[in-house]
Amino acid sequence: MANRTVIPFGPQHPVLPEPIHLDLVIEDEHVVEAIPSFGFIHRGLEKLVEKKDFTEFTFIAERICGICSYIHGMGYCQAVETVMGLEIPERAKWLRTMWSELSRIHSHMMWLGLLADAFGFENLFMACWRLREGILDVIEETSGGRVIFGAAKVGGCRRDVPDDLLARIPAQLNAVEDELRAITNVFRDDFSVRQRLCGVGLLSRNDAYDLGAVGPMLRASGVAQDSRLDGYAAYDKIAVEPIVEESGDCWGRTMVRIREIYQSFDILRHVLPNVPPGPVDMKITGAPKGEFFARLEQPRGEVIYYVKGNGTKFLDRFRVRTPTFANIPPLLKMLQGCQLADVPVIVLTIDPCISCAER
Amino acid sequence: MNAPAQTYSEIAPERLLEAANAQRAAGSRLVQICCSRLQHFELLYSFSRPHTIEHLRICIPDSRVALPSISSIYGGSFAYENEIHDLYGITFTGMNVDYQGHFFRTAIPAPMAVPPVCAAPAPKPNKPQPQKEPT
Numbered sequence: 001m002a003n004r005t006v007i008p009f010g011p012q013h014p015v016l017p018e019p020i021h022l023d024l025v026i027e028d029e030h031v032v033e034a035i036p037s038f039g040f041i042h043r044g045l046e047k048l049v050e051k052k053d054f055t056e057f058t059f060i061a062e063r064i065c066g067i068c069s070y071i072h073g074m075g076y077c078q079a080v081e082t083v084m085g086l087e088i089p090e091r092a093k094w095l096r097t098m099w100s101e102l103s104r105i106h107s108h109m110m111w112l113g114l115l116a117d118a119f120g121f122e123n124l125f126m127a128c129w130r131l132r133e134g135i136l137d138v139i140e141e142t143s144g145g146r147v148i149f150g151a152a153k154v155g156g157c158r159r160d161v162p163d164d165l166l167a168r169i170p171a172q173l174n175a176v177e178d179e180l181r182a183i184t185n186v187f188r189d190d191f192s193v194r195q196r197l198c199g200v201g202l203l204s205r206n207d208a209y210d211l212g213a214v215g216p217m218l219r220a221s222g223v224a225q226d227s228r229l230d231g232y233a234a235y236d237k238i239a240v241e242p243i244v245e246e247s248g249d250c251w252g253r254t255m256v257r258i259r260e261i262y263q264s265f266d267i268l269r270h271v272l273p274n275v276p277p278g279p280v281d282m283k284i285t286g287a288p289k290g291e292f293f294a295r296l297e298q299p300r301g302e303v304i305y306y307v308k309g310n311g312t313k314f315l316d317r318f319r320v321r322t323p324t325f326a327n328i329p330p331l332l333k334m335l336q337g338c339q340l341a342d343v344p345v346i347v348l349t350i351d352p353c354i355s356c357a358e359r
Numbered sequence: 360m361n362a363p364a365q366t367y368s369e370i371a372p373e374r375l376l377e378a379a380n381a382q383r384a385a386g387s388r389l390v391q392i393c394c395s396r397l398q399h400f401e402l403l404y405s406f407s408r409p410h411t412i413e414h415l416r417i418c419i420p421d422s423r424v425a426l427p428s429i430s431s432i433y434g435g436s437f438a439y440e441n442e443i444h445d446l447y448g449i450t451f452t453g454m455n456v457d458y459q460g461h462f463f464r465t466a467i468p469a470p471m472a473v474p475p476v477c478a479a480p481a482p483k484p485n486k487p488q489p490q491k492e493p494t
Contacts, residue, residue: 035458036462037458037461037462037463037464038462038463038464039465040464042463042465046471050475050476051476210433210434210435211434211435212388212390212433212435212436230363291367292365293365293405293412293414295390295412302390306393308395316395316475317393317395317397319393321390321391325438325442326391328438329434329435329437329438330435358463
């Protein structure tokens with residue numbers, strides 16, 4: 001029997017974008033076990049809800065993470081609105097859908113770049129991130145922010161988007177999409193990319209379901225689960241088909257995210273001309289009393305926001321179950337038995353966001 | 360909105376394994392486990408299947424009460440249970456993966472177990488109305 005060695009991996013590592021620490025128990029070149037630990041950037045944001053007015057807390061919810069910031073703010077607002085029995089204006093629902101899909105595109109494009117970086121394809125990494133700037137420009141034009149949108153608000157949206165701007169966006173998206181096809185063709189067809197992804201990090205359908213995987217992780221293992229089918233925001237008026245792959249490996253997860261980018265372009269082409277006229281927010285009176293779990297689909301997967309109000313302006317409890325946290329048990333399962341050199345790629349394919357997972 | 364109906368039901372801690380087994384037999388997925396520090400500790404186990412989300416609520420008076428782990432039924436629950444143990448100090452017996460308090464690196468043990476801050480300002484007492492002197 002070969003000697004066992006423990007290799008610390010993270011929280012600072014050249015190919016690791018997030019501060020997770022894994023103790024990798026290695027036998028020869030194979031990982032026998034991975035032992036995770038968190039807490040490097042735990043900020044106690046959930047506890048902070050006891051000291052902040054429930055309307056002010058939207059700003060903190062948006063700052064849980066810099067990539068899915070808008071959906072964090074929107075999910076928190078949606079949970080509070082449900083507890084308070086608010087029906088927000090129709091225009092606000094469509095604008096929320098638009099920003100959610102823009103978030104998905106820019107998050108997936110960023111992830112594609114990070115994956116390319118993880119397997120050593122620097123040019124592909126730079127091409128993905130250069131193209132992502134086009135989406136960030138649209139986000140900046142519509143919301144005013146490139147990272148933190150600042151557009152979520154209990155009762156609707158903090159700002160409106162002029163109709164002439166909404167009419168201009170499809171042309172900008174088409175330009176990005178045309179260029180993106182050349183890049184995604186490399187992910188699909190390049191021999192060295194396929195060598196690094198195909199058959200690596202296998203997760204069976206049963207393991208994905210039993211271990212609680214969510215989002216592209218779950219869908220790449222053949223389970224058609226997408227929270228947008230619940231019909232929050234304006235998704236009840238849009239046909240969303242979950243993108244499913246059957247291979248359950250890193251390649252499958254990459255293909256799910258690539259296809260989801262194109263699906264988001266299609267959704268935006270449907271949303272942008274159909275944003276109805278009208279107000280984007282409503283007046284709030286009273287304070288939330290009751291509890292609700294809001295379930296949304298972030299780029300990384302299903303996210304849960306739990307809000308419990310006591311009738312004052314300070315909430316009793318706010319809880320976020322992020323997709324990264326749900327994907328940790330499947331990650332540990334995938335790492336068992338893999339090659340040491342494949343660890344960065346496998347970790348990357350769950351699209352880890354530790355600032356989300358730790359809050 | 361086609362959101363599935365959400366139901367809440369409170370169960371005793373000793374019925375947790377039985378209830379989790381029933382959820383598993385019904386084909387439910389474990390969505391999350393949430394712990395709240397109110398005046399007591401409240402745990403919510405959420406299970407979903409198409410068109411339904413069920414939340415099982417368990418209330419315990421303090422963190423010294425140990426709860427059975429459901430990781431033998433739902434293998435992925437160990438992440439939630441280790442998180443709750445490290446942040447709230449609640450012990451789960453029979454976890455399939457027990458990190459012995461090293462899952463979350465915290466500077467102090469169980470930092471979320473402190474009772475909630477009562478941030479709502481106390482209502483202001485009514486000011487006594489000056490009595491007008493009869494003219």
